[in-house]
Amino acid sequence: MPEPPGAVVVGGGLAGCEAAWQVARAGFEVVLYEMRPGTATEAHRTGLLAELVCSNSLKSVETTNAHGLLKEELRRLGSLLLAVAAENAVPAGKALAVDREGFARRATEIIESDRHIRLVRREVAELPDLQRTVCILASGPLTSARLHRSLDSLLGEHSLYFYDAISPIVSADSLDPDSCFAQGRWGHGDDYLNCPLDEELYRRFVAELVAADKVEARDFESARFFQGCLPVEEIAASGPLSLAYGPLKPVGLADPATGRRPFAVLQLRRENASGTMYNLVGCQTRLRQAEQRRVFGLIPALAQAAYLRYGSVHRNTFLNLPRVGSPVLEIAGKPNLLVAGQITGVEGYVESIGTGLLAGINAVRKLKGLGPAAPPRQTMLGALVAYVHGADPEGFQPMNANFGLLPPLDGPKTGRERRKEAFAARALEALDEFRDTCVRELFS
Numbered sequence: 513m514p515e516p517p518g519a520v521v522v523g524g525g526l527a528g529c530e531a532a533w534q535v536a537r538a539g540f541e542v543v544l545y546e547m548r549p550g551t552a553t554e555a556h557r558t559g560l561l562a563e564l565v566c567s568n569s570l571k572s573v574e575t576t577n578a579h580g581l582l583k584e585e586l587r588r589l590g591s592l593l594l595a596v597a598a599e600n601a602v603p604a605g606k607a608l609a610v611d612r613e614g615f616a617r618r619a620t621e622i623i624e625s626d627r628h629i630r631l632v633r634r635e636v637a638e639l640p641d642l643q644r645t646v647c648i649l650a651s652g653p654l655t656s657a658r659l660h661r662s663l664d665s666l667l668g669e670h671s672l673y674f675y676d677a678i679s680p681i682v683s684a685d686s687l688d689p690d691s692c693f694a695q696g697r698w699g700h701g702d703d704y705l706n707c708p709l710d711e712e713l714y715r716r717f718v719a720e721l722v723a724a725d726k727v728e729a730r731d732f733e734s735a736r737f738f739q740g741c742l743p744v745e746e747i748a749a750s751g752p753l754s755l756a757y758g759p760l761k762p763v764g765l766a767d768p769a770t771g772r773r774p775f776a777v778l779q780l781r782r783e784n785a786s787g788t789m790y791n792l793v794g795c796q797t798r799l800r801q802a803e804q805r806r807v808f809g810l811i812p813a814l815a816q817a818a819y820l821r822y823g824s825v826h827r828n829t830f831l832n833l834p835r836v837g838s839p840v841l842e843i844a845g846k847p848n849l850l851v852a853g854q855i856t857g858v859e860g861y862v863e864s865i866g867t868g869l870l871a872g873i874n875a876v877r878k879l880k881g882l883g884p885a886a887p888p889r890q891t892m893l894g895a896l897v898a899y900v901h902g903a904d905p906e907g908f909q910p911m912n913a914n915f916g917l918l919p920p921l922d923g924p925k926t927g928r929e930r931r932k933e934a935f936a937a938r939a940l941e942a943l944d945e946f947r948d949t950c951v952r953e954l955f956s
């Protein structure tokens with residue numbers, strides 16, 4: 513336990529290292545627990561902190577790309593790990609890719625040598641006494657089973673998941689409106705967009721789904737698909753009509769173009785209140801990203817779809833933050849418990865670093881007796897955090913940075929590239945103001 517005032521951070525991954533360093537740079541004491549190398553996860557290979565478990569890319573550096581914009585925001589907020597990534601960059605065109613070992617080694621050195629951080633190599637089975645200390649939970653998608661069990665009893669049923677089965681999300685403005693129709697089943701409203709398939713297209717779609725190139729499941733992921741979230745290609749493989757009687761069933765729908773029920777229907781459900789993003793209902797998938805574009809692109813409404821998030825299926829511990837969270841990155845009724853990283857329901861390296869940074873900032877604010885702060889919704893970090901707190905708790909699934917999360921722009925419609933430039937300019941202006949009013953004072 514740190515001598516008060518101070519914080520405990522659970523998990524020395526991307527979010528935990530970033531959060532711990534932010535608290536330490538404000539001069540507070542931190543105890544950082546990391547269970548590796550004594551207790552392994554299924555994906556980490558070393559005992560180094562901030563290990564990248566898969567790709568060595570932190571994605572685009574261009575601010576007209578959602579990940580590039582998020583990185584620029586984090587850089588302006590003083591992110592440790594983005595500085596370490598820049599130091600260890602390898603050539604990768606318009607992406608920031610790093611020397612994986614150099615990156616993790618340097619992050620480990622910095623954390624180990626920080627005079628305010630005590631690194632304890634031990635598995636945490638229960639959270640520390642939250643009356644006595646601020647705690648940042650950053651144990652990641654592969655949170656140990658013992659900690660998972662104790663979080664379950666602390667936070668209650670339906671608050672924590674260990675698996676995600678994600679359907680793709682596409683941007684509303686990339687859909688062909690002439691190839692789909694708005695209608696709810698049995699005449700209930702018009703909340704869904706429906707993409708009709710005739711029998712010939714349906715059979716081709718099923719054949720391509722089954723034959724498509726898929727990401728192989730890792731050993732630890734292969735076992736347990738819940739019946740309710742089987743990958744769409746597995747359902748398709750179980751019989752030629754399984755989709756038509758399952759996620760693509762047309763019952764209760766009539767195509768206004770023909771007045772008849774289509775052979776099958778792929779439904780699109782609004783993903784956010786402003787209607788800028790649509791989710792392909794029931795299409796959780798292991799297809800490779802290019803294959804998702806190709807196979808779902810057979811459906812005319814989706815032929816030019818821009819993917820804001822691709823589908824995936826994998827082991828992932830994450831909280832239902834819309835149900836149990838309290839802005840910002842706190843747990844309702846537990847004001848000393850902050851959460852960071854993939855466990856918050858964000859998805860991705862940079863998103864994990866970003867929530868780590870924000871949890872670190874808010875831990876510092878708590879320790880200084882200040883209220884929590886959130887970046888404005890116009891910023892990518894603010895929009896992401898607003899999403900994981902404000903999404904519909906029913907069927908909540910993780911989210912990565914994307915432009916569909918941002919509030920729409922004012923003014924006349926322009927081309928896609930111009931819009932991205934405008935989103936980025938607005939975000940960075942809002943971010944600078946947030947930094948100058950809520951962050952800078954903490955570290956001076």
Ligand SMILES: Cc1cc2nc3c(=O)[nH]c(=O)nc-3n(C[C@H](O)[C@H](O)[C@H](O)COP(=O)(O)OP(=O)(O)OC[C@H]3O[C@@H](n4cnc5c(N)ncnc54)[C@H](O)[C@@H]3O)c2cc1C
Binds near residue numbers: 855
């Ligand atoms: C297999 C896999 C591959 C992924 N590939 C990518 C990718 O290519 N690109 C991408 O952008 N995102 C990827 N992600 C998603 C995500 O970005 C990474 O998992 C990221 O590392 C999450 O950061 P984090 O800090 O939340 O968790 P982590 O970086 O995993 O850090 C959590 C740390 O907590 C430790 N820990 C767990 N339980 C305990 C405990 N009880 N006590 C003490 N320590 C504990 C772990 O050992 C780990 O070091 C992947 C996720 C998985 C599971």
